[in-house]
Amino acid sequence: MELVCPAGTPASLRAALDAGADVVYVGFRDETNARNFPGLNFSPEELRESLQKAHDMGRQVYVAINTYPQAGNLDPWYKAVDNAARIGVDAVILADIGLLDYAKRQHPELRRHLSVQASASNPESINFYRSAFDVQRVVLPRVLTVREIGELIKEIDVETEVFAFGGMCVMAEGRCSLSSYATGKSPNMNGVCSPASHVEYEQRRGKLVSRLGEFTINSFPNDEAAGYPTLCKGRFVGHTGDPSYLFEEPTSLNVMMMLPELIQAGVRALKIEGRQRGKAYVYQVVSGYRKAIDAAMKGEPVPFIDMGNITEGTRSTAGAYEKNWR
Amino acid sequence: MSSRVINSQAKLTLGPVLYNWPAEQRRDFYFQIADEAPVDVVYIGEVTCSKRAPFFTPFIPEICDRLEKAGKEVVISSLSLVMSKRERKEQHELVQDNPWILEANDLSAIELLKERAHIVGPFVNVYNEDTLDYFYRNGAQRVVLPCELSGKAIERLLASNKNREIEIQAFGRVPLALSARCYHARSHGLSKDGCLYVCEQDPDGMNVETLDGEAFLTVNGTQTMSYTVNNLLAEIVDLNRLGVTHFRLWPQQVDMVRVIETYRAELDGTITHKEGQETLSDLIDFAPFANGFYHGVEGNRLVE
Numbered sequence: 001m002e003l004v005c006p007a008g009t010p011a012s013l014r015a016a017l018d019a020g021a022d023v024v025y026v027g028f029r030d031e032t033n034a035r036n037f038p039g040l041n042f043s044p045e046e047l048r049e050s051l052q053k054a055h056d057m058g059r060q061v062y063v064a065i066n067t068y069p070q071a072g073n074l075d076p077w078y079k080a081v082d083n084a085a086r087i088g089v090d091a092v093i094l095a096d097i098g099l100l101d102y103a104k105r106q107h108p109e110l111r112r113h114l115s116v117q118a119s120a121s122n123p124e125s126i127n128f129y130r131s132a133f134d135v136q137r138v139v140l141p142r143v144l145t146v147r148e149i150g151e152l153i154k155e156i157d158v159e160t161e162v163f164a165f166g167g168m169c170v171m172a173e174g175r176c177s178l179s180s181y182a183t184g185k186s187p188n189m190n191g192v193c194s195p196a197s198h199v200e201y202e203q204r205r206g207k208l209v210s211r212l213g214e215f216t217i218n219s220f221p222n223d224e225a226a227g228y229p230t231l232c233k234g235r236f237v238g239h240t241g242d243p244s245y246l247f248e249e250p251t252s253l254n255v256m257m258m259l260p261e262l263i264q265a266g267v268r269a270l271k272i273e274g275r276q277r278g279k280a281y282v283y284q285v286v287s288g289y290r291k292a293i294d295a296a297m298k299g300e301p302v303p304f305i306d307m308g309n310i311t312e313g314t315r316s317t318a319g320a321y322e323k324n325w326r
Numbered sequence: 327m328s329s330r331v332i333n334s335q336a337k338l339t340l341g342p343v344l345y346n347w348p349a350e351q352r353r354d355f356y357f358q359i360a361d362e363a364p365v366d367v368v369y370i371g372e373v374t375c376s377k378r379a380p381f382f383t384p385f386i387p388e389i390c391d392r393l394e395k396a397g398k399e400v401v402i403s404s405l406s407l408v409m410s411k412r413e414r415k416e417q418h419e420l421v422q423d424n425p426w427i428l429e430a431n432d433l434s435a436i437e438l439l440k441e442r443a444h445i446v447g448p449f450v451n452v453y454n455e456d457t458l459d460y461f462y463r464n465g466a467q468r469v470v471l472p473c474e475l476s477g478k479a480i481e482r483l484l485a486s487n488k489n490r491e492i493e494i495q496a497f498g499r500v501p502l503a504l505s506a507r508c509y510h511a512r513s514h515g516l517s518k519d520g521c522l523y524v525c526e527q528d529p530d531g532m533n534v535e536t537l538d539g540e541a542f543l544t545v546n547g548t549q550t551m552s553y554t555v556n557n558l559l560a561e562i563v564d565l566n567r568l569g570v571t572h573f574r575l576w577p578q579q580v581d582m583v584r585v586i587e588t589y590r591a592e593l594d595g596t597i598t599h600k601e602g603q604e605t606l607s608d609l610i611d612f613a614p615f616a617n618g619f620y621h622g623v624e625g626n627r628l629v630e
Binding site for chain 2: 068069070071072073074095096097098099101102118120121122123124125127128129143144148151170171172174175176177178180181182183184186188189209213214215216217218219232234235236237238239240243244246247248320323324325326
């Protein structure tokens with residue numbers, strides 16, 4: 001079981017390697033990756049140095065180029081793929097069909113992984129990407145239960161990678177325009193969801209109100225910690241007339257206790273979300289997962305490792321991996 | 327009116343009903359469309375939730391027959407999020423047994439339709455000319471673009487794919503997101519497995535309001551939609567001039583025959599913009615209009 005860990009900076013990459021990451025995945029500093037945040041990501045030169053460091057330690061680096069290239073402006077995405085190939089990264093993680101096609105034609109030797117943003121949730125979709133673009137691995141969307149993942153793996157001849165820890169989309173990834181509906185910026189087009197540029201906090205009669213664009217996403221009494229207003233993790237009013245977390249509560253995904261089942265299912269790699277996180281966070285999560293995977297691979301019980309202080313809203317869920325989540 | 331280009335080549339399409347309308351009501355809706363609506367293409371089939379399909383599927387052949395007799399092009403739309411064994415099996419059967427052309431709303435359907443003409447639906451990501459070109463080469467007869475593309479992006483897409491059929495979403499609440507989870511059931515304190523089909527209670531979807539009581543989104547089972555009603559009546563003549571060949575109107579629980587007539591009249595130049603907008607405003611009383619995605623801003627906004 002391969003442990004694939006996030007890094008938004010060379011320092012985080014180093015932290016991930018020190019904590020025991022088998023692979024670190026990163027993005028270039030532009031709109032070609034789905035964590036296109038200010039002050040984050042790698043220049044080609046930083047990537048070259050980081051890759052050398054990883055290879056010296058016998059580890060790998062993947063590059064996510066997983067937004068959808070903009071009509072009439074394909075060059076930044078072509079360039080990102082060309083740079084990744086030239087620098088010699090171990091794989092690129094792509095979502096767009098046109099870009100997969102480009103990568104396969106221009107750099108047939110460059111290993112291609114299918115991003116979660118492509119939302120390939122069944123064997124037929126995965127086989128399409130396998131036969132058309134020769135993808136070697138698929139990152140599964142967070143819509144399947146562990147049982148479904150096991151059944152799916154039996155029907156494909158591509159490696160699978162699943163999300164283990166971190167922020168969790170409740171919508172099928174890459175098939176969500178909620179952010180652009182509220183802010184004009186979306187994960188697919190801009191590499192951002194509920195972007196900070198559109199977030200405001202307002203004091204209102206003893207409450208802190210979080211807003212995204214024109215819309216109130218949540219409200220917190222002043223003695224409570226206010227969460228970030230990710231659109232689908234807000235409180236809204238639906239059928240009952242009472243406010244509730246209609247889509248999802250502000251929880252983090254954590255599948256640590258399900259590791260034996262995921263190994264049993266034949267999953268090849270576990271992915272930690274969070275290229276936007278600091279190096280201390282990365283170190284803590286990766287260390288915890290390193291211990292847990294090592295134990296599970298030896299058939300030992302998974303040790304309880306408390307991640308409570310770093311999970312969103314200090315709570316975690318196994319999300320869609322359990323059927324009752326639906 | 328004399329300054330306007332009359333282009334009767336542009337085609338109007340009726341998207342599949344995205345909501346859980348009772349099967350008989352859905353059938354009668356299509357019969358009325360067949361008999362009365364000046365629409366060129368009618369899409370039909372369950373796109374949103376596979377649990378709803380068994381009730382309506384038996385009516386489809388009869389409806390398609392009536393639509394074809396009325397001169398409409400019939401397209402069967404496939405499920406947008408395919409996960410379970412049962413959903414896969416049903417999709418296999420749909421591809422194998424169906425004599426009509428299919429709209430593929432997931433890559434899995436495109437895989438199964440290999441070497442057969444098909445339409446790429448709006449739930450498949452097509453953001454740029456390379457991807458668009460790939461799908462045409464792969465056998466797509468027409469491609470329906472995703473909702474969040476701006477007019478500028480559409481123009482750039484069309485610049486390098488001339489003389490191809492391309493469809494945009496022109497009218498109706500816009501499907502924004504898909505999920506494995508059913509928010510309709512969740513809002514009623516139920517799970518998806520034991521949902522009691524509560525989505526049937528809301529024929530135009532369930533309103534979702536913010537804590538301030540402001541209308542924000544619409545929930546339609548596993549799908550999340552805009553609260554606003556997309557309306558590109560003012561933009562379609564320009565879009566047609568750019569090369570958009572098909573304009574999709576999503577069914578809502580309103581007089582869709584009149585909605586279709588209004589769009590047709592706009593394309594043919596037989597009414598003024600003002601008359602058309604007034605007619606639509608009279609017909610749509612449950613939510614305001616928006617066109618923000620087209621104008622490259624927040625999708626919920628109306629740019630005058």
